[in-house]
Amino acid sequence: MLEHMINNTTGTQESLHRSPEPSQRNDVHKISILKKANILIVDDRADKMLALEAVLEHLGENLVKARSGKEALKCLLQQEFAVILMDVSMPDMDGFETAALIRKRQQTEDTPIIFVTSISDTENQIARGYSLGAVDYILTPIVPSVLQAKVSVFVQLFKKTEQIKIQAEQLRKIEEAEHQRKLAETADRLERETKRNRFFTLAVDMLAIADFNGYILQLNPSWEKILGYSESELKAKSGIELIHPEDHLQMIAQMESLRAGKTCSFEGRYRRKDNSYCWLAWTAAPFASEKLIYIFARDITARKEAEEKIQKLNEELQGRVSALTEINKELEAFNYSISHDMRAPLRSMQGFARALLEDSENKLTPASQDFAQRIVNSGRYMDNLLQDLLEYSRLSLMELKLCNVDMESILNEVLVHVENEIQSKKAEIIIKRPLLPVLSHSTTLKQILSNLVSNALKFVEPGKTPRIEIWSEQIPSGVRIHIQDNGIGISPDYHEKVFGLFQRLHSSHTYPGTGIGLAIVRKGMERMGGRVGVESSPGNGSRFWLDHQDPA
Known part of the structure; x- marks a missing residue:
């Protein structure tokens, strides 16, 4: 803070209306260009990592993967992240230990952490997660749309914060460059012109000359217009008298730098005559031989108020995320x-x-x-x-413990369960053996297969004999099980919707059911770290596929 208030400066009318330099226009253009946000996924299991990637890739951001806590810490040393999705159970260093180390580092202490884990959500586990600064603690598999929405919130929050930083830095550079240019022009003209030349009189910005004690010697009318004090009142006050108490120490440091011959830029709050405060951004250049300080200042109150509103909106957004x-x-x-x-x-x-x-x-x-x-x-x-x-x-x-499952035995149990319906409809069941073993939860897999086989028997045209084919195949990510029928089929427009809760394409009088069966199928596959999909068209039957992990 200037020890004595630096008030009015001078500058030519020509400089005030000159267009920005090309480099400045380019800097302004860069403000609107933001790189993709980094999202860190920390999990030692490739299948869970792949599932999270599949859910989050639609956000179009940069997904960075780490297979251990140590690898995650290395990534955090090299890049900034909008949000971290971290598994709790990992070898060597678990998620809680990793989160504790992340919080100890100043650059990452505020980075949002979402624990994504299959560990039982006991109160102790959840309490420990939140005590380490986690913003959420959810069990896998999660609902993709929910995870996307939650991660999107932190990505947008990160981008807004980055945008504010970029804008503030670019504006500071532009203003500083403009200040330096005008100061150079002012210094050249002040040697030849009178104390009350046209530059001081007509300048819109606040121009002033002060001594090394901080008292204003010369100023233009903009100071009175912005602060409300008369010229005599401003010359009688020092900067330390007008600066906001919280900005005192910074002002003193700036004055020391000016006395040492360094050009300085500073933003601070100054008291108006009506006791309100405004924000001023100024640049000052010292001339040691004359013991004078040439000052260019500008009212940035509107910009600061806009930044404060953005900050409040971000805080409200974080509160809504917690409430959700x-x-x-x-x-x-x-x-x-x-x-x-x-x-x-x-x-x-x-x-x-x-x-x-x-x-x-x-x-x-x-x-x-x-x-x-x-x-x-x-x-x-x-x-x-x-x-x-x-x-x-x-x-x-419920907690699902996966193990190697013999598909042959599981399918036989399912077919026995629906045997009466198969016989009553004289359905044809074709099993293409051998059926490959999978890593799964046997009870959940029975329920999934039972729902799909029951649907295949149910959704056929009246008078048509149901025909169901079941087979498996090896795929790069594991084992895929196919269940194909000759039923009424599903329009491509509904291939995703049919897996939602209460999604029915027909009335319950035509085809009975609750509209929850396929939602259970998707939820079960997600909980086991797998995927489900359908290939179908009206009148041509449906082929449902289940992607499982390879057995260990």
């Missing part, structure tokens, strides 16, 4: 609870309706019997729906 995380957890718990608790009264309602039909059949009118039967049918549908919701919720919450 809590809401997601509450919704999962609510879904499981409501699905579980509603089944008991629903079964009672079904039981009483059946008893009414069995015990009072002869006493009821045909209309009453129809009403009671509708209650039974509706209760059965509702019970199936709640049971599917429970299965979906369990897949999200």
